[in-house]
Amino acid sequence: MKGLAPLWLLAAAPAFASAAPASTPSSPASVTTFGRDLVVSQPVSGRVLAAFASVRLEAPVAGDVIVWGGDVSFGPGGAVGGNLSVFGGSVRAAGTPPVRGVVSTPGSLLRLYLAEMRRAPWETPPSATVWGLRLLALAAWLAAAIAALFFFDTKLPRAAARASETPTLALLAGVLSIVTLFLAAAAVLALLPAPLAVPLALFVAAVAVAAKVFGMVALFLMIGQSLSGRVAARQRPAALALGFAILGGVSLLPLAGPLVWSLASVLAVGIAFTTRFGAPRYRVAIA
């Protein structure tokens, strides 16, 4: 994240942040920021929204605080009168975060789990717990892969076979697919009325998730079949396990792991779209 910018500075940069003053510039009704970290140093009577930015609360916010792709930290005077929602980030506070409403971090299963185990979600968990959850997350991925192969026993092998013929194009298609989906979601959210924009954005997100899951399973299969040299139906589950073990194992490596998994995710989305989710190229009609 970039350096934190004070609230008054953001209000002076309307292209990235907008503030709607209630009565005086020192008490804005709501604050919005995109891509620029925010320090709330004066009370806000409305809500605070940040996208791809972190928020530090030094003063109370009467409404909700919603953060996409950033962290929230609390200073001595920071408090939230409404709900605190952090998508894909974390909450940091010295003690219990002063939030009157609900604190939700939908992007982080770890924090919910720690809360379930009666450990404060903002405390640093022991590394064994983090590793354990990572292994369980991999187990969940493998369960999804097994189920997908069980139900899509021709589409996944077809996708894996075609992707192995054109991996570079699949990767390029993945990059362009993600850019296209991202732009489509941004345009929909910004230009359409909210009752229409939200369901459409959720649909775009669902397409992206479906493409990633399908493509990842096809990628596991492709890797396993390439390494074992066995493509028969009977050996498919074993090939899936081999490909998953390799990619999943690499994903656990520090630094390189997340990079490889991210690259695999981009390739996976490309595989899903270049193979049209494993649909046959020609349909045979029998009269």
Place this chain on the structure above:
Amino acid sequence: MTDCPIPLDPLDIEALASGTAPVVRAEAAAHAAACAACGASVRRSVNLDRVLEVAVSAIPVPGDLAERILRIRPFSRGERFGLAVWKAPVLLFAALGASGTALIAGPPAGPREQIGLGAAAIASAAGLARASWRWLIDLSQAAPSGLAALSEGLRATPAGWAALILLPAAVFGLRRVLSRARALASARR
């Protein structure tokens, strides 16, 4: 439908029809000889093979056709429900699940802790199940309101128009790449 209570797998029927060894049930030949329904299935398969042999004899067959068909053919009944076929991913799943649970539950330091390991593992698994459930509920509740807020925030910026201007170029590029991938795949056939 067949009258046989334990019908032969289609793979074995085809294997017997083509004179090769069965792959699912070793005693398939003996069963087909004793069972009228399965014997009829094998004879139908033999007749179909003869018809196909005559029909496609004049058509050149690509060298890798058999491999391509084998690669994408669906599971037979025996393969779909055979534990031996699925044992590798199932064992890996079990190993991952057990290792993850053991790490969360913590290593036992002595006999007393070892006695409590089972309870700790169950508590961890139950906590994970509850957390997953809460995660789904959180996501379903927070995502729409979060998206609505994001939508409202985006309206105050030119991001939407910028995305709309860039979108056709991205779609055009994607379509070109997808067409190229399909053309390459067709050329390889």
